[in-house]
Amino acid sequence: MLAQFLQFLFSGVTVGATYALAALGFTLIYNASNVINFAQGEFIMLGGMLAVYFTMAGLPLPVALALAILIPAVVGVVVEKLAIEPVKGAETVTLIIITIGASLVIRGLIQVWLGKGTFSLPAFSGDEPIHILGATLMPQSLWVLGVTAVVVAALWYFFNRTLTGKAMLATSYNRLAAELVGINTGWVLFMSFAMSAALGALGGILITPITLTSYDVGIMLGLKGFVAAVVGGLGNGLGAVLGGLLVGILEAMGAGYISSAYKDAIPFVLILFILFFMPRGLFGGKSTDRV
Amino acid sequence: MKSTTIGILVVAAILVVLPFVAPNAYYLDLTVRMAINAIIVLGLNLLIGFAGQISLGHAGFLGIGAYASAVLPTHFGWHPLVAMGAGAAATAVLAGLVARPIFKLKGHYLAMATLGLGIIINIALRNEAQWTGGPDGMPVPAMGLFGFELSTDRQWYWVVAALLVISVWASLNLIDSPFGRALRALHGSEVASQVVGVDVVRYKVAIFVMSAVFASLMGSVTAHYIGFVSPNFADFFHSIELVTMVVVGGMASVFGSLVGAVLLTALPQALATFEGWETVVFGAILMGFMIFLPKGIVPTLAAKFGKGD
Numbered sequence: 001m002l003a004q005f006l007q008f009l010f011s012g013v014t015v016g017a018t019y020a021l022a023a024l025g026f027t028l029i030y031n032a033s034n035v036i037n038f039a040q041g042e043f044i045m046l047g048g049m050l051a052v053y054f055t056m057a058g059l060p061l062p063v064a065l066a067l068a069i070l071i072p073a074v075v076g077v078v079v080e081k082l083a084i085e086p087v088k089g090a091e092t093v094t095l096i097i098i099t100i101g102a103s104l105v106i107r108g109l110i111q112v113w114l115g116k117g118t119f120s121l122p123a124f125s126g127d128e129p130i131h132i133l134g135a136t137l138m139p140q141s142l143w144v145l146g147v148t149a150v151v152v153a154a155l156w157y158f159f160n161r162t163l164t165g166k167a168m169l170a171t172s173y174n175r176l177a178a179e180l181v182g183i184n185t186g187w188v189l190f191m192s193f194a195m196s197a198a199l200g201a202l203g204g205i206l207i208t209p210i211t212l213t214s215y216d217v218g219i220m221l222g223l224k225g226f227v228a229a230v231v232g233g234l235g236n237g238l239g240a241v242l243g244g245l246l247v248g249i250l251e252a253m254g255a256g257y258i259s260s261a262y263k264d265a266i267p268f269v270l271i272l273f274i275l276f277f278m279p280r281g282l283f284g285g286k287s288t289d290r291v
Numbered sequence: 292m293k294s295t296t297i298g299i300l301v302v303a304a305i306l307v308v309l310p311f312v313a314p315n316a317y318y319l320d321l322t323v324r325m326a327i328n329a330i331i332v333l334g335l336n337l338l339i340g341f342a343g344q345i346s347l348g349h350a351g352f353l354g355i356g357a358y359a360s361a362v363l364p365t366h367f368g369w370h371p372l373v374a375m376g377a378g379a380a381a382t383a384v385l386a387g388l389v390a391r392p393i394f395k396l397k398g399h400y401l402a403m404a405t406l407g408l409g410i411i412i413n414i415a416l417r418n419e420a421q422w423t424g425g426p427d428g429m430p431v432p433a434m435g436l437f438g439f440e441l442s443t444d445r446q447w448y449w450v451v452a453a454l455l456v457i458s459v460w461a462s463l464n465l466i467d468s469p470f471g472r473a474l475r476a477l478h479g480s481e482v483a484s485q486v487v488g489v490d491v492v493r494y495k496v497a498i499f500v501m502s503a504v505f506a507s508l509m510g511s512v513t514a515h516y517i518g519f520v521s522p523n524f525a526d527f528f529h530s531i532e533l534v535t536m537v538v539v540g541g542m543a544s545v546f547g548s549l550v551g552a553v554l555l556t557a558l559p560q561a562l563a564t565f566e567g568w569e570t571v572v573f574g575a576i577l578m579g580f581m582i583f584l585p586k587g588i589v590p591t592l593a594a595k596f597g598k599g600d
Contacts, residue, residue: 036399086582092398093345093542097535098581104574112567219527223406230403265414268407275404276392 003134008256009249014141014210016248017148018044021203022225023232023240024155025196031172031235032185032192035084035095039103040200041222046072047201048213049110052119061124069201075106076197077190085189103218111215123209144206151202152241159237168192172235200225220264224251227267231274233281243282246270295463298546302459306452310445319444321560323516326451327509329552330458332536333545334505339534340543341466342498343478344394345402347530348409352503354416354525355382356510361431361520362422371434375511382507383500390496406527413525428521431514447516454512458505462545474498475543506533539580541587550588 022040029037047068054064079102087094124143129136159165171178171188179185204213204221211217228247232239247267255263274282306326313319331353338344359378363369369377393404416423423429434441441447465471473494476484485491514520523529532555540551558576562569584591 030399036402083578083582087585090581090585091542092402093339093534093538094581094585096345096347096402097531097538098578100531100535101574101577101581104570104577106574108568108570108572108574111570223410223527226403227407230400234399261418262414265411268410271407272389272404272411275396275400279395279400281400 004256006133006135008252010135010137010141012249012252013245014144014248015207015252016228016245017144018203018207018221018244019224019228019247020241020244021148021151021199022221023228023244024152024237025199026226026229027232027235027237027240028192028196028199030229032168032189033084035099036092036226037193037196038096038099038222038226039079039106040196040225041218041220042103042106043072043076043197043200043218044204044221044225045110045213045215045218046075046106046197047204048121048208048217049114049119049204049215050201051205051208052121052213053114055121065205068205069198072201073194073198076193080189080193084193085186103222107215107218114215116215118212118214119208120212121205121208138210140206140209144210147202147206151199155237164191224267227271230271230281233283236281236283239281239283295545299456299460299463302546302549303456306456309452310448316444319448321557323444323448323451325553325556326448326455327513327516328533328536328556329549330451330455331506331509331533332540332548332552333458333462334502335533336537336540336542336545336548337462337465337474338498338502339537340541340547341471341478342474342495344495344499345398345534346405346499346502347402347527347534348405348407348412349503349506349533350525350527350529351409351412352382352386352506353510353513353529354412354522355385356507357431357514357520357524358416358423358510359507360434360511360514361429364432365429366422371432371511371515372436375508378511379504379507382503386500386503387496390499391492394492394495394499406530409525409530410527413522413527416522416525423520423522426522428519428523431518431520433518434515441515451512451516459545459549462548466545470494470497478543535577538587539577539584541589541591544587544589544593547587547589554588 022044025040025043026037029035029040050068050071051064054067055061057064059067079099083098083102084095087098090098123138123140125139127138129138130142131137157165159169167178167183168188168191170181171183171185175185178188224247225244228243229240230243231246232241232243247270250270251263251266254266309322310319313322331349335346335349338346356375356378359381360371360374363374363377364371389404389408393401393408396404417426419425441450466475473484473489476487476489477491477494481491510524513524536551536555537548538551539555540549541547558573559569562572565572586594
C-alpha cells in the first residue's frame with residue numbers, strides 16, 4: 001500500500017518538476033508581455049531532442065547539455081523579435097495564433113531535420129534504482145528534483161535580490177511606471193523569452209532519460225505546463241512551481257489508482273474544476289476591473 | 292439593395308456555378324469541405340468576433356456531433372437524422388452546463404477552460420474503443436433523407452451549399468437583431484452593456500451554446516459525408532484551425548468567415564507538395580497573416596476600399 005503510494009508520488013513529483021519549469025516559463029513571458037506562449041512546449045522538446053543529437057554527435061555530456069539549453073534560448077529570442085514584438089498590443093487570440101504558428105515552425109523543422117523517431121538519453125548517473133520503503137526511485141529523478149530546486153532558488157534570488165530581477169518584476173507590475181523610472185522594458189521582454197525558453201529546455205533535457213522524447217512531445221508537455229501555470233494563478237512564480245508539482249502528482253495518482261488510459265485527461269479535469277470554483281487559480285489574487 | 296443582400300446573392304451565385312466549373316471530383320470534394328468549415332466558422336465567429344469570447348475547444352463539440360452520427364446508428368440502430376439531433380442536443384446540454392462557470396472567466400483563463408474541455412472530449416473518444424473504435428475511428432452509415440440516400444459528392448454539395456446560404460443569411464440577420472446588438476455591446480464594454488440592462492452572462496451562454504451546436508451539426512454532416520470518423524476530428528489542432536479561420540478571414544465579419552474557411556481549407560492541400568515541410572510552411576503562413584493582417588483579410592480590404600461590411 002504505502003510502497004505503491006510512494007511509487008506514484010515519486011513519479012508524480014518527477015514529472016511535476018518538469019511541468020513546474022514549463023509553468024515558470026509561461027509565467028515569465030506572461031508577466032513581461034501578457035502573452036501566453038503556446039510555443040513553450042516546443043522549447044521542452046528542443047531541449048530533449050538537441051541533447052540527444054549532440055550526445056549522439058559525440059560531444060561530451062556537459063557541452064551537449066549546455067548547447068541544448070543555449071540554442072532554445074536563442075530560438076526564444078528570435079521568436080520574440082520576429083513574431084511578438086511587431087504585434088505589440090494585439091488581441092489575445094491573435095497572439096495565441098502567432099505563438100502556435102511559431103510552435104508549428106519549430107516542431108516542423110525538428111521533424112524534417114531529426115525525423116519522427118523516438119529518442120532517449122542515458123541517465124546522468126546510472127540506472128541503479130534506490131529503494132525507499134519498498135518503492136524504487138531512479139537516480140535521474142533526483143537529478144530532476146535537485147536541478148529544479150536549484151533553479152527555483154536561483155530564480156528567487158534573481159527576482160528578489162538583484163537589480164535586473166527587480167526591474168523585470170517591476171515591468172510585470174506596471175510597464176508604463178517601469179519605463180518612467182528608466183527600465184528598458186524591451187530588454188525585459190527579450191530576457192523573459194530567453195529565460196523561459198532555457199527553463200523549458202532544461203526541463204526537457206532532465207526528463208528525457210525517463211520519458212523519452214520525439215519531435216511531437218512538446219504539445220502535451222506545453223499544455224500541461226500551461227495548466228500548471230493557471231492552477232497556480234497566472235503570473236505567480238511560486239504558484240507556478242506548486243501548480244506544476246500538484247498537476248504532476250495528481251496525474252500520477254490518477255493514472256495509478258483510477259485509469260492510466262485517462263492519465264492525460266487528469267490535468268484538464270483538474271483545471272476545469274479549479275476554474276469553476278476559483279476563477280483565478282489557487283494562488284491568484286482577486287481581480288478588480290477598471291471601468 | 293443593401294450591401295449584405297448583394298453579398299448573399301453573390302455567395303449563392305458562386306455556389307450555383309461552382310459545381311459546373313469544378314474541373315474534377317477532387318475539387319468538388321474540396322468545395323464541400325470548405326463549405327462545411329465555413330458554416331462552423333460562421334458560428335464560431337459569432338462567439339469570437341462579435342461577442343469577443345475565445346474558444347480553443349470547438350473541435351470537441353464537432354467531435355460529439357460526428358460520433359453521435361457514427362455510434363448511435365451503428366450500435367443502436369437510430370435513424371441518422373435522429374442521431375444528428377441527439378448529438379446536437381447533447382452538445383447543447385454540455386455547452387450550457389459548462390458555459391455558466393466558464394464565462395465567469397476572462398481572456399487566458401477562458402482559453403484554458405475551453406481548451407481543457409476539448410482535450411477531455413478528445414481523450415474520451417480515443418479511449419472508449421468499444422463504442423468509438425478508439426484511435427482508429429469507425430465507419431459511419433449513410434445518411435437517408437426521406438427515403439432517398441445521400442451518397443454522391445454532388446448530392447452532398449447541394450445540401451451543404453444550401454445550408455451555407457441559410458447560415459450566412461441567418462448570421463447576418465442575427466447580427467442586426469437586438470440579440471446581435473447586445474453581443475456587440477458586450478464585446479465593446481461589458482460593464483457599459485450591463486449598465487444599459489444587457490444580461491451579459493445569459494447572452495454569452497446563449498451564443499456559446501449556439502456556436503457549439505453549429506459545430507456539432509456540421510460534425511454530423513462531415514461524418515456522413517466522409518463516411519468515417521476518427522478522434523482527429525476533435526483534436527486540439529483542429530480547434531486551433533477553426534479559430535485561425537475566424538481570425539485570418541476577419542473577426543466580426545460574416546464574409547470574412549467564408550474567406551478564412553476557404554483559404555485555410557485549401558492551404559494544407561496546396562502545401563502537400565512541400566513534402567515534409569508542410570508544418571513549417573503552414574506555421575510560417577499563420578504567423579505572417581497575424582503579423583501583417585492582424586485584423587483579417589476582409590476587414591483590412593474593406594477598410595482599404597472604404598466600404599463597410
